[in-house]
Amino acid sequence: MFRYFLQLSYKGTRYFGWQIQPNAVSVQEVLEKTLSTVLRESVAVVGAGRTDTGVHALFYILHFDVLNEITESEKLVFHLNRFLPDDIAINKIWKVENEMHARFSAVSRTYKYFISTEKNPFKAETSFLYTGFLDVDKMNEAARILFYYNDFTSFSKLHTDVKTNNCKIYEAAWKQEDKQLVFSIKADRFLRNMVRAIVGTLLDVGKGKTTIEDFKKIIESKDRGAAGTSVPPQGLFLVDIEYNA
Amino acid sequence: MFRYFLQLSYKGTRYFGWQIQPNAVSVQEVLEKTLSTVLRESVAVVGAGRTDTGVHALFYILHFDVLNEITESEKLVFHLNRFLPDDIAINKIWKVENEMHARFSAVSRTYKYFISTEKNPFKAETSFLYTGFLDVDKMNEAARILFYYNDFTSFSKLHTDVKTNNCKIYEAAWKQEDKQLVFSIKADRFLRNMVRAIVGTLLDVGKGKTTIEDFKKIIESKDRGAAGTSVPPQGLFLVDIEYNA
Numbered sequence: 001m002f003r004y005f006l007q008l009s010y011k012g013t014r015y016f017g018w019q020i021q022p023n024a025v026s027v028q029e030v031l032e033k034t035l036s037t038v039l040r041e042s043v044a045v046v047g048a049g050r051t052d053t054g055v056h057a058l059f060y061i062l063h064f065d066v067l068n069e070i071t072e073s074e075k076l077v078f079h080l081n082r083f084l085p086d087d088i089a090i091n092k093i094w095k096v097e098n099e100m101h102a103r104f105s106a107v108s109r110t111y112k113y114f115i116s117t118e119k120n121p122f123k124a125e126t127s128f129l130y131t132g133f134l135d136v137d138k139m140n141e142a143a144r145i146l147f148y149y150n151d152f153t154s155f156s157k158l159h160t161d162v163k164t165n166n167c168k169i170y171e172a173a174w175k176q177e178d179k180q181l182v183f184s185i186k187a188d189r190f191l192r193n194m195v196r197a198i199v200g201t202l203l204d205v206g207k208g209k210t211t212i213e214d215f216k217k218i219i220e221s222k223d224r225g226a227a228g229t230s231v232p233p234q235g236l237f238l239v240d241i242e243y244n245a
Numbered sequence: 246m247f248r249y250f251l252q253l254s255y256k257g258t259r260y261f262g263w264q265i266q267p268n269a270v271s272v273q274e275v276l277e278k279t280l281s282t283v284l285r286e287s288v289a290v291v292g293a294g295r296t297d298t299g300v301h302a303l304f305y306i307l308h309f310d311v312l313n314e315i316t317e318s319e320k321l322v323f324h325l326n327r328f329l330p331d332d333i334a335i336n337k338i339w340k341v342e343n344e345m346h347a348r349f350s351a352v353s354r355t356y357k358y359f360i361s362t363e364k365n366p367f368k369a370e371t372s373f374l375y376t377g378f379l380d381v382d383k384m385n386e387a388a389r390i391l392f393y394y395n396d397f398t399s400f401s402k403l404h405t406d407v408k409t410n411n412c413k414i415y416e417a418a419w420k421q422e423d424k425q426l427v428f429s430i431k432a433d434r435f436l437r438n439m440v441r442a443i444v445g446t447l448l449d450v451g452k453g454k455t456t457i458e459d460f461k462k463i464i465e466s467k468d469r470g471a472a473g474t475s476v477p478p479q480g481l482f483l484v485d486i487e488y489n490a
Binding site for chain 1: 365369
């Protein structure tokens with residue numbers, strides 16, 4: 001058995017997220033079918049994590065195991081890209097140790113959330129349009145507070161089956177770029193819906209609806225009902241995943 | 246009567262081009278309906294020129310006449326953008342002299358054609374994917390030849406009703422930008438299908454199928470059959486239109 005890592009990117013608009021599910025097209029399903037066809041053996045893929053419906057990935061890692069060693073990986077990448085639809089692109093395939101795991105070996109993930117501050121016909125599917133005033137300094141002040149906490153239950157989808165809601169935040173900051181506002185957040189792990197709930201709550205801070213003190217209280221309450229509304233999925237991009245060498 | 250210029254951008258993917266036609270949605274139709282609704286009078290719009298199905302505009306100008314003067318144009322822009330679909334955005338509306346005409350007063354137009362040299366899930370609708378080798382220096386050498394000619398019948402759609410096929414080319418150059426190749430062309434006017442036919446023929450030069458000498462002969466033949474295949478519409482953007490002050 002040989003294990004491979006595969007690095008890809010996808011536009012999530014047409015998919016019901018990463019994970020295979022009945023009666024809906026997922027990125028995972030399309031990849032398993034294409035890999036199985038091209039490699040002529042049944043291939044199951046294990047992804048670095050879930051992404052929700054409409055969420056995109058500029059950088060995504062999956063692993064798969066095959067019986068026959070892959071000799072020409074560049075050629076394989078080329079063939080797979082021709083078979084795959086326009087909105088999924090493979091960048092690289094390489095052999096790894098059998099102990100490496102796309103999900104469990106990952107030590108950090110980075111997401112970006114894009115807000116268009118002016119209507120842009122070319123970004124309707126890849127950003128969230130918000131043209132009102134936002135106090136970006138206040139939003140950054142609140143974002144820095146995230147570093148002092150570990151338990152993010154307040155920003156987690158209810159009734160998930162994870163054992164702990166603890167995450168270590170490495171990076172959390174807003175940047176104004178021309179006609180968009182970009183939030184970057186890096187952590188060892190993320191709870192379901194966590195980034196979109198954090199962004200939604202930080203927008204409430206930017207609008208003046210929620211004070212910095214309120215923001216702290218929301219985190220400390222460990223109550224999802226206390227946080228702001230999640231922002232829509234089309235602005236969210238998974239942009240990096242790190243592994244221990 | 247008051248005449249206004251309106252500057253907008255649109256993603257052409259969903260539209261059968263700029264111009265109104267039966268049984269197909271055009272950008273012009275959507276704009277006329279929205280302007281008429283918001284301004285509460287029947288508004289006809291005159292565009293700077295046609296764009297074909299699937300072609301985009303980063304910068305487009307139209308004019309329209311109204312009986313009632315527009316007093317708050319920024320507010321109007323805001324309202325129109327809320328009414329319009331995601332893939333059309335208005336940037337500005339301003340009053341002009343009644344003699345100004347979106348099409349006849351234009352003194353130049355600039356188009357860009359985008360080629361992705363690597364598969365990109367986010368550019369399937371806004372670029373043409375070509376991963377083979379292209380000799381960009383040769384393509385630029387051929388592009389410079391365009392300056393020495395006026396009659397571009399060879400790159401025009403057959404049976405159009407224009408009186409002359411003469412155009413003055415001001416700019417024609419390829420630029421390599423990261424993972425894309427961009428062709429910019431500026432002229433006083435363009436014939437139907439001209440940019441896509443020129444790009445297709447220049448690609449043949451880049452692939453080594455057509456020599457520089459052949460390229461000259463193609464122009465001189467004034468025969469559309471001699472030129473290369475037109476490239477697909479999704480890579481084409483109208484990016485600028487100039488008017489005499």
